[in-house]
Amino acid sequence: MTHHPTQSPQFFLTAPSPCPYIDGQYERKVFTHLVGDKAPEMNDLLTQGGFRRSQNIAYRPACETCRGCVSVxxxxxxxxxxxxxxxxxxxxxxxxxxxxxxxxxxxxxxxxxxxxxxxxxxxxxxxxxxxxxxxxxxxxxxxxxxxxxxxxxxxxxxxxxxxxxxxxxxxxxxxxxxxxxxxxxxxxxxxxxxxxxxxxxxxxxxxxxxxxxxxxxxxxxxxxxxxxxxxxxxxxxxxxxxxxxxxxxxxx
The missing domain is CATH 3.40.630.30 (Gcn5-related N-acetyltransferase (GNAT))
Structure with a gap:
């Protein structure tokens, strides 16, 4: 059987940590790596979907009880x-x-x-x-x-x-x-x-x-x-x- 490498990024979830914006809330983030030739295209799609880039990582909030962060x-x-x-x-x-x-x-x-x-x-x-x-x-x-x-x-x-x-x-x-x-x-x-x-x-x-x-x-x-x-x-x-x-x- 021939195996073809997937072009889909892998996403990960961080552990809860205190929110820097809302007292008493805890934040979690979903993130993936932006690497390789497809990174610019993926960054476009993810940013348009509410992600932000930090170094070679794209992330967005994935909090369990709060939807306070709004992409602008x-x-x-x-x-x-x-x-x-x-x-x-x-x-x-x-x-x-x-x-x-x-x-x-x-x-x-x-x-x-x-x-x-x-x-x-x-x-x-x-x-x-x-x-x-x-x-x-x-x-x-x-x-x-x-x-x-x-x-x-x-x-x-x-x-x-x-x-x-x-x-x-x-x-x-x-x-x-x-x-x-x-x-x-x-x-x-x-x-x-x-x-x-x-x-x-x-x-x-x-x-x-x-x-x-x-x-x-x-x-x-x-x-x-x-x-x-x-x-x-x-x-x-x-x-x-x-x-x-x-x-x-x-x-x-």
Whole structure:
């Protein structure tokens, strides 16, 4: 008998652990590995099905008693910035993002470490070493890029890159139907820039310029202060039992 290798991924389930978003809840995740030539195609299908990527693993919540995590994607072509978002864009007009291959640098890690220590000292990533960071960036089998944001310089119009201090970094996957923001971080002491919002706005602009309809933001949890910012970027779709459905317009 001839045996043909299966193309179907194998899925695994994690043990319960305390939920980082809802007190008193326990989370479980279903996950699979993204490896080989089919990884980009599989990442597209799984992301469209509510999965997120971390290194070469795609995962999604599989909690027994809670369905609080909702996958969110922005409809980039229909997006119109609010007055506050326009102010954010103006405040960051001096920044430019340069796209690089998924290769870690010591400068990136230094900013990553500063960001974690200031914003997520007690989070699950707080003890990541430089090697952990390197794996987060380069352990990918899909089309992943690092976007580095710096201030514009006199040669930016030629080089497409900024100069000086590294202000922000985004780790981003390009898929067939959009951009997926895997992880981003930035200098924590320039709160007036609203850099987290700016990075999302910049990705919306990049998706539109590339003819991609969506920007995937990961999960939103109603009532979670950590996730509240995501709902402001509309129009957007949420993944539910009937598939992707348009969510009510946010208040500007």
């Amino acid at each position: 994607r922005i409809l980039a072509n229909e997006f119109e910035p609010s007055r506050n978002m326009k102010r954010v864009l103006r405040r960051n007009a001096d920044l430019v993002g340069a796209v690089h291959d998924a290769e870690p640098t010591t400068e990136q890690y230094s900013l990553f470490r500063t960001y974690l220590d200031a914003r997520h000292r007690k989070g699950g990533m707080s003890d990541m070493t430089v090697l952990d960071y390197a794996m987060m960036v380069e352990d990918t089998h899909v089309d992943t890029k690092v976007i580095e944001y710096r201030r514009r310089g006199p040669d930016t119009f030629i080089t497409g890159r900024g100069e000086g201090e590294l202000i922000a970094v985004a780790l981003t996957d390009r898929m067939s139907d959009g951009l997926s923001m895997v992880y981003s971080f930035y200098v924590p002491d320039q709160e007036d820039r609203s850099l987290g919002s700016f990075l999302i706005l910049d990705h919306i602009a990049r998706a539109r310029a590339a003819g991609l309809p969506h920007v995937y933001l990961g999960y939103w949890v109603a009532g979670s202060r950590k996730m509240a910012y995501k709902i402001r970027f509309g129009p957007q779709e949420h993944l539910g039992p009937r598939g992707w459905e348009r969510h009510a317009e946010p208040v500007a």
